[in-house]
Amino acid sequence: MLGTGILKGLLVTAKNFTGSYHDPKRMVTVEYPEQKTVLPENYRNFPFLVSESADDPMGTLRCVACQICEKECPPQCIIIEKSKDKKPDAAGKQQFYPAIFSIDTSVCMSCQICVEVCPFDSIKMDKVFEIAATDRFQDLLLTRDRLAKSNSYYHQIHPEEAAEVDGRLAAERKIAEEKAKAAAAAKAAAAKPAASVNPASAPAAPAPKTPPPAA
Amino acid sequence: MSAVPFLERAPIELRDWFVQLLPGPLQWLTHHLITVVAILAVFGLFFAFTTVAERKLLGRLQNRLGPNRAGVPKFSILPWHLRHKLWGLTQPFADAVKALTKEDIVPTAADKVLHFLAPVIIVGFSLMGFAVLPFGRLLIPVELDAALLYFFAAGAATELAIFMAGWSSHNKYSLLAAMRALAQLISYELPLILSVVPIILVTGTLSTSAIVHAQGFWTFGLLPHWFVFTPWGAAGFVIFLVAALAESNRSPFDLPEAESELIAGHLTEYSGFKYALFFMAEYFGLTALSGLGVTLFLGGWQAPCAFLEFIPSYLWFMGKLVGMIMFFIWVRGTLLRLRIDQLTRLSWKFLVPLALLNLGNAAFWVLSAHWAGPLQLVRWAVSLAVIVIPFVVMGRSITTGYGPRSYRYAP
Amino acid sequence: MTLALILIAVLMLGSAATAMLLRNLIHSALLLILSWAGVAAFYLWAGAEFVAFAQVLVYVGAISMVVLFAVLLTRQNRIVDVLIEPATKARALAGLFVGAGMAALLSVAVCYTKFPALADAAPQTSVKEIGLVLMRQHGGALLIVGVILTVALLGATILAATEAKRQPEDKP
Numbered sequence: 001m002l003g004t005g006i007l008k009g010l011l012v013t014a015k016n017f018t019g020s021y022h023d024p025k026r027m028v029t030v031e032y033p034e035q036k037t038v039l040p041e042n043y044r045n046f047p048f049l050v051s052e053s054a055d056d057p058m059g060t061l062r063c064v065a066c067q068i069c070e071k072e073c074p075p076q077c078i079i080i081e082k083s084k085d086k087k088p089d090a091a092g093k094q095q096f097y098p099a100i101f102s103i104d105t106s107v108c109m110s111c112q113i114c115v116e117v118c119p120f121d122s123i124k125m126d127k128v129f130e131i132a133a134t135d136r137f138q139d140l141l142l143t144r145d146r147l148a149k150s151n152s153y154y155h156q157i158h159p160e161e162a163a164e165v166d167g168r169l170a171a172e173r174k175i176a177e178e179k180a181k182a183a184a185a186a187k188a189a190a191a192k193p194a195a196s197v198n199p200a201s202a203p204a205a206p207a208p209k210t211p212p213p214a215a
Numbered sequence: 216m217s218a219v220p221f222l223e224r225a226p227i228e229l230r231d232w233f234v235q236l237l238p239g240p241l242q243w244l245t246h247h248l249i250t251v252v253a254i255l256a257v258f259g260l261f262f263a264f265t266t267v268a269e270r271k272l273l274g275r276l277q278n279r280l281g282p283n284r285a286g287v288p289k290f291s292i293l294p295w296h297l298r299h300k301l302w303g304l305t306q307p308f309a310d311a312v313k314a315l316t317k318e319d320i321v322p323t324a325a326d327k328v329l330h331f332l333a334p335v336i337i338v339g340f341s342l343m344g345f346a347v348l349p350f351g352r353l354l355i356p357v358e359l360d361a362a363l364l365y366f367f368a369a370g371a372a373t374e375l376a377i378f379m380a381g382w383s384s385h386n387k388y389s390l391l392a393a394m395r396a397l398a399q400l401i402s403y404e405l406p407l408i409l410s411v412v413p414i415i416l417v418t419g420t421l422s423t424s425a426i427v428h429a430q431g432f433w434t435f436g437l438l439p440h441w442f443v444f445t446p447w448g449a450a451g452f453v454i455f456l457v458a459a460l461a462e463s464n465r466s467p468f469d470l471p472e473a474e475s476e477l478i479a480g481h482l483t484e485y486s487g488f489k490y491a492l493f494f495m496a497e498y499f500g501l502t503a504l505s506g507l508g509v510t511l512f513l514g515g516w517q518a519p520c521a522f523l524e525f526i527p528s529y530l531w532f533m534g535k536l537v538g539m540i541m542f543f544i545w546v547r548g549t550l551l552r553l554r555i556d557q558l559t560r561l562s563w564k565f566l567v568p569l570a571l572l573n574l575g576n577a578a579f580w581v582l583s584a585h586w587a588g589p590l591q592l593v594r595w596a597v598s599l600a601v602i603v604i605p606f607v608v609m610g611r612s613i614t615t616g617y618g619p620r621s622y623r624y625a626p
Numbered sequence: 627m628t629l630a631l632i633l634i635a636v637l638m639l640g641s642a643a644t645a646m647l648l649r650n651l652i653h654s655a656l657l658l659i660l661s662w663a664g665v666a667a668f669y670l671w672a673g674a675e676f677v678a679f680a681q682v683l684v685y686v687g688a689i690s691m692v693v694l695f696a697v698l699l700t701r702q703n704r705i706v707d708v709l710i711e712p713a714t715k716a717r718a719l720a721g722l723f724v725g726a727g728m729a730a731l732l733s734v735a736v737c738y739t740k741f742p743a744l745a746d747a748a749p750q751t752s753v754k755e756i757g758l759v760l761m762r763q764h765g766g767a768l769l770i771v772g773v774i775l776t777v778a779l780l781g782a783t784i785l786a787a788t789e790a791k792r793q794p795e796d797k798p
Contacts, residue, residue: 001607001610002606002607002610002611002613002614003610006549006550009549009550010545010546010549012549013276013545013548013549014545016275016276016277016278017272017275017276017545019278020275020278021275026278027278027279027280028278028279029278029279029280031280031283329656359675360675360676360752360753361675361676361679361753364676364679364680364683365675365679367679367683367687368679368680368682368683368686368687369682370687371682371683371686371687371688372682372686372687374687374691375659375686375687375690375691378691378694379656382652382698390698394695394698397691397695401688401691404687419754420753420754421753422753
């Protein structure tokens with residue numbers, strides 16, 4: 001009969017109206033900025049640099065200024081200057097570090113290529129989007145001190161990814177340790193007959209301790 | 216006058232007291248000026264809160280919140296600032312400031328005089344319709360013998376203003392949209408007036424206050440004798456609702472001013488305050504038509520039960536008016552927009568024949584008023600049959616060939 | 627009271643005269659509508675409310691639409707201004723002659739007719755009495771007018787309805 005469709009429609013909107021007061025499914029508004037939606041884990045916005053310890057984010061960067069991400073970045077928004085000296089990294093090896101590491105967020109398109117090519121797991125995607133600034137040139141160019149964030153922060157924003165990265169790094173370090181131990185043992189074994197010949201040769205330096213995973 | 220309770224007479228006595236303070240020659244002028252200013256103030260505020268109520272209500276109907284951020288601005292001379300957003304109820308005042316401060320752009324080739332006059336005329340004639348609505352037992356601005364005819368005459372002149380708006384913009388799309396708006400308005404004037412004629416037949420008068428008085432009886436003190444509770448009155452009310460929606464260019468008949476139709480139709484070349492005036496005229500027209508519907512069908516200022524008469528009559532009128540407007544907003548949030556050929560077909564092929572049949576139905580009702588006892592049931596049955604059967608038959612004939620759509624590539 | 631009558635007369639006659647003198651056809655139509663509204667004001671001044679509202683409803687509400695639609699739907703694409711100067715001198719003289727003759731006739735008719743003066747105030751008729759008079763004494767005239775209007779409406783409907791058969795809509 002003519003009009004039944006209209007009445008059914010009126011009932012649907014009436015249900016919407018009454019449901020919007022008590023049923024969360026029928027009120028989808030999130031009143032930003034007082035309330036915020038929960039971002040999914042894989043959400044990404046701009047990159048940040050991972051550093052091992054929270055107390056000294058600038059000093060314990062994983063980045064070794066290999067400049068691969070600078071070369072691979074499609075809009076060329078990463079600016080890196082290698083340092084002149086070397087510093088020990090988390091595994092104790094002497095590595096270069098980035099004296100200048102800046103990302104121009106007005107150019108960055110969040111493509112994640114820098115993350116995919118980094119061999120040291122030192123640059124990861126951040127979730128921060130409230131970085132609006134009044135000056136296009138200075139405030140949107142994020143320098144090293146704004147980009148360096150700790151590994152515990154990384155665990156906070158991407159827990160699964162961070163756990164996976166940490167596991168992998170720990171496994172690699174373990175393998176490297178075993179190799180170094182085996183090499184040291186082989187060297188010691190090779191040096192022992194030599195030591196019986198030449199007692200003045202000093203044994204190899206002891207293997208370094210594995211640092212704890214969470215800084 | 217003393218038999219009438221105090222709350223009912225309070226506005227009238229207030230006005231008379233104030234008029235008495237003034238010298239003789241000014242008294243007539245002040246008397247009517249106070250009435251006009253009171254109507255403008257009350258219905259101006261009503262318009263403002265209708266806009267915000269509509270936005271919030273539409274939001275809730277669409278699973279979202281309406282505007283709730285407009286609070287009170289920070290006045291730098293005050294030491295404190297009210298931080299509460301007042302649930303967005305000051306939104307209309309913010310919108311008014313926005314409309315007033317926008318640049319008023321008039322196209323160079325436009326007809327300047329007509330372009331300026333169109334919003335003025337439409338608001339003026341929409342407001343003139345309020346003069347014959349009985350807002351309360353003693354609150355009718357002008358007591359006219361031919362009140363209904365006056366109301367429809369005022370509404371007819373607004374159509375002219377829409378044509379002027381479309382033509383003076385010197386924009387062929389505005390003109391086309393103005394012609395379509397005119398076609399819609401003319402098509403729906405006929406069902407509007409025809410749905411009101413049965414009331415005139417039954418009460419024998421064109422005066423709105425007499426029509427309200429004719430609905431003032433209660434069966435057993437509980438069931439009101441409003442005309443909407445009779446078969447011909449219910450049919451007339453439904454036709455009146457549809458025609459009122461179309462006459463005020465409101466969804467689902469808002470083809471003239473929809474954004475996807477020729478931008479804004481006849482309002483394309485209007486900006487700033489003139490645009491706000493057109494919207495004001497549309498809402499005033501809607502409020503006046505709702506007020507007329509309340510007066511003619513829903514018993515005006517009559518209370519629904521005899522013991523509820525202690526609540527003042529103007530509050531009942533306002534309550535019913537608010538209820539009707541809420542219903543119109545509900546319909547707006549539910550129904551889809553009609554195309555111009557669909558709405559003209561609806562009017563001429565469906566509503567006009569039904570309204571004419573309803574007229575015959577009301578005539579039968581009047582002629583059989585003296586039937587007694589079980590014949591009353593026969594009277595009601597025949598009256599209902601005269602409405603329901605043609606509705607079903609004509610509904611079938613107008614919807615032949617339109618079934619649920621089948622999409623070739625939809626899953 | 628006389629001031630009101632003079633103002634209404636100035637409005638009515640002034641707008642009608644200006645409507646004849648303007649070049650733009652739409653402006654002329656709108657000024658003509660203003661003069662009809664002036665006629666309604668005159669009826670109100672004379673105390674005939676029903677006729678005044680009927681005048682607004684019919685003339686300003688409906689006949690104005692007819693005039694405007696006719697003007698807009700039958701003219702060429704661009705707005706062509708109407709020529710108001712007479713084409714030849716002979717036509718101008720003929721126009722002047724006819725106009726003067728009409729003015730003389732009308733003024734003689736108005737000035738030399740004896741209008742009967744009412745002793746007391748004008749009778750107050752209610753809408754109910756108007757309705758009864760229309761239905762009883764002038765019922766025949768009302769029926770004939772109704773028949774004419776119905777025939778006109780049917781003719782318009784038939785003229786509009788005999789168009790080429792519509793193509794069936796493409797079925798999906």
